[in-house]
Amino acid sequence: MNILVTGGAGFIGSAVVRHIINNTQNTVINVDKLTYAGNLESLRSVANNVRYSFEKVDICDRSELDRVFLQHQPDAVMHLAAESHVDRSITGPADFIQTNIVGTYTLLEASRHYWMQLDVERKAAFRFHHISTDEVYGDLPHPVEREGELPLFTEITSYAPSSPYSASKASSDHLVRAWLRTYGLPTIVTNCSNNYGPYHFPEKLIPLVILNALEGKPLPIYGKGDQIRDWLYVEDHARALYKVVTEGKIGETYNIGGHNEKQNLEVVQTICTILDSLVPKDAPYADQITYVTDRPGHDRRYAIDATKMNVELDWHPLETFETGLRKTVEWYLANQEWCQHVQDGTYQRERLGI
Ligand SMILES: NC(=O)c1ccc[n+]([C@@H]2O[C@H](COP(=O)([O-])OP(=O)(O)OC[C@H]3O[C@@H](n4cnc5c(N)ncnc54)[C@H](O)[C@@H]3O)[C@@H](O)[C@H]2O)c1
Secondary structure, rough: OOEEEEEOOHHHHHHHHHHHHHHHHOEEHHHHOOOOOOOOHHOOOOOOOOOOEEOOOOOHHHHHHHHHHHHHHOOEEEEOOOOOHHHHHHHHHHHHHHHHHHHHHHHHHHHHHHHHHOHHHHHHHEEEEEEEEEEEOOOOOOOOOEEEEEEEOOOOOOOOOHHHHHHHHHHHHHHHHHHHHOOOOOOEEEEEEEEEEEOOOOHHHHHHHHHHHHHHOEEEEOOOOOOOOEEEHHHHHHHHHHHHHHHOOOOOOEEEEOOOOHHHHHHHHHHHHHHHHHHHOOOOHHEEEEEEEOOOOOEOOOOOOOHHHHHHOOOOOOOOOHHHHHHHHHHHHHOOHHHHHOOOOOOOOOOOOO
């Protein structure tokens, strides 16, 4: 297969590209605008592979997308390009509307026009896989609010997004569904929980805490730190996405998650404990924990029911939260240069979205 991956220079996109190049015989065309979040250094290990090519293209640019489709003749699209940081969406929602909604619309139209002129066999085999988030479902009851077994997000949970980011992703999910129903474009949607792992831009909780801890800086906890996220190691997500694009059923939604519900404070404390053992210093790293004003509209709890992925596609995560987090901390310790380069000139881990 010839797979066109959008956002392949980002955190999850680069894991998808590395997974496909290293574990399959498929070809990848990486279409990425290279915003602050996109970094070709994350693809250094595959950049010289003959099955990999890069196109610096904005997904809002229809004529450039048409050129890329014509030139590379993809068999599938895996659409990951997006503005992805909730705090940034609070400070400046415009880019989120533009890329996540207008960009997805433009990519759908370019895909549809390309798909319509394929021969019968290639047309039937074509897939448009839209990669989305569990944040489109809003939030779930938290254990401090309700006793007993708590609900999980399933593929039929109603959409109730809370932030400009999740609202823009929800909009894009709806567009994808409509392009299937109205035009017959063979689409599949996945909604995944919070990812973590190597090559994660240091504005997100886990890399930010690792780097701040090593530099002796405060480790910011929003509010009381009792918000719950369901964590998945990024390489487990990449494997899941490849399963979906190759084996998933047209028109289906698949929820992807690792059954790792953790409070933010617990995540930060666990990172501190790992650092205490790997890079010991006089005082425990947890002494650097600092409580700061909560994020406006902060969702209380996310948790994914991934039964459909487990049963229908036989996908299961390989990492537990403990093994994945240790690998992640070790990766950041060994890759300080990458961390320096991706932050240069743009972002100094300052607080956004207050
Ligand atoms: N990070 C998570 O925990 C998570 C969880 C579930 C779903 N998702 C979804 O997965 C996808 C990838 O997330 P990520 O964390 O890797 O994001 P990221 O911010 O790390 O990467 C996004 C990539 O998209 C590119 N991009 C942005 N705007 C573009 C445009 N207009 N045209 C072309 N390229 C553009 C960026 O340069 C970057 O390489 C997103 O759609 C996100 O909503 C993320």
